[in-house]
Amino acid sequence: MVVARRWIQCKPFQGAATLECFQLIEEELPGLKNDEILIEALYLSVDPYMRVYPIQVDKTPIALQVARVKESKNAAYPVGKLVLAMVGWRDKTVLHPDQFNPYYVPRFAPEKTISELPDLGDFPSSLYLGILGMPGLSGYFGLLRQCRPKKGDVVLISSAASAVGSVAGQIAKLKGCTVIGSAGSQKKIDWLKSLGFDYVFNYKETTLDEALQTFAPDGIDCYFDNVGGSYSQTALNALKPRGRMCCCGYISAYDTLNHQLDSMKDDLLLKIMVNELSVSGLMVLSFEDEFQEALSEMAQWIKENKLKYKETIFEGFTKMPEALLEIFQGTAVGKLIVKA
């Protein structure tokens, strides 16, 4: 008999998420039918979108995990194989590998529950949830395709020490740009300096207006937006004519919402029109056909020590809610992962 643990969301969010919104339950798993596998989580990803994914009360919150096949009745998935599995906050799961993703959202989340780890050489498997996974790819495509940085451009990155922002900023440096990054603690500021960011500031101590007067008095060419809100309104005002903005995320709102994202005010559009700005939204999955190529390029940069990363790993599956709340407290540096 195999007993699995999984988290459920037992209460709806009302304002900021709290630990009381989550409950850990245990359940007996069924035996394997033909072609099914039992997987065990090694690492679970903790991402900002988990806070706004429309989950019903008493259901298991969304999360991608790196898992190992523990038992198998499917020759394509032998015991010991590692997979990426979109099965939510569970430590053990019985499933058919072809099963449709229970968290599927058109354009946002993939159709498949299980996918192979990319074939990139010898990297710790947790990296496939971070720099060599969805967050790293978001930084890569958002920066290269939406911001389209040119040598000498001034690039601003909000949440610069995040999993996405730290990749976007480092690639902007690789492309010969002057990079300004903001983050909310001295520890993150120090890390960003060590990554080669030209100018960094703590947005909790210095306003973006003040920082731009000092670091970019003539304006910015690109803005990689992870936060939205008034910060991004200021950044948009600082874009030079023909500037480019990648609207990647709106984290300043996520932990204030009771349900999913409310309609956002879009008074930015007039500015975009008048200044002929290119502003592009990003759903990283749209670049799925190019993931392998992008990951190979980033893996090479990691091997050459040109692209660096940090992880904060919470020990133990019971830490899932604390890890999620940590995103919005913002103390930990680097990609948040739970080691099951």
Ligand SMILES: NC(=O)C1=CN([C@@H]2O[C@H](COP(=O)(O)OP(=O)(O)OC[C@H]3O[C@@H](n4cnc5c(N)ncnc54)[C@H](OP(=O)(O)O)[C@@H]3O)[C@@H](O)[C@H]2O)C=CC1
């Ligand atoms: N469009 C797409 O396809 C994708 C978009 N994203 C988006 O990218 C952004 C970053 O994601 P990811 O790198 O995984 O995040 P991380 O979990 O690595 O980092 C999140 C950071 O955001 C900052 N933050 C938290 N709350 C607030 C707040 N209220 N106001 C301002 N900053 C806050 C904190 O850093 P600090 O305050 O210290 O700066 C926190 O550490 C998110 O907005 C996410 O939704 C991510 C993946 C795909």
Ligand SMILES: CCCCCC(=O)/C=C/[C@H]1[C@H](O)CC(=O)[C@@H]1CCCCCCC(=O)O
């Ligand atoms: C709607 C907020 C999303 C903000 C951007 C972001 O972080 C996107 C991440 C996606 C990633 O590609 C993998 C996912 O599953 C994420 C999207 C899941 C959010 C779906 C919300 C849909 C809805 O509001 O109806």
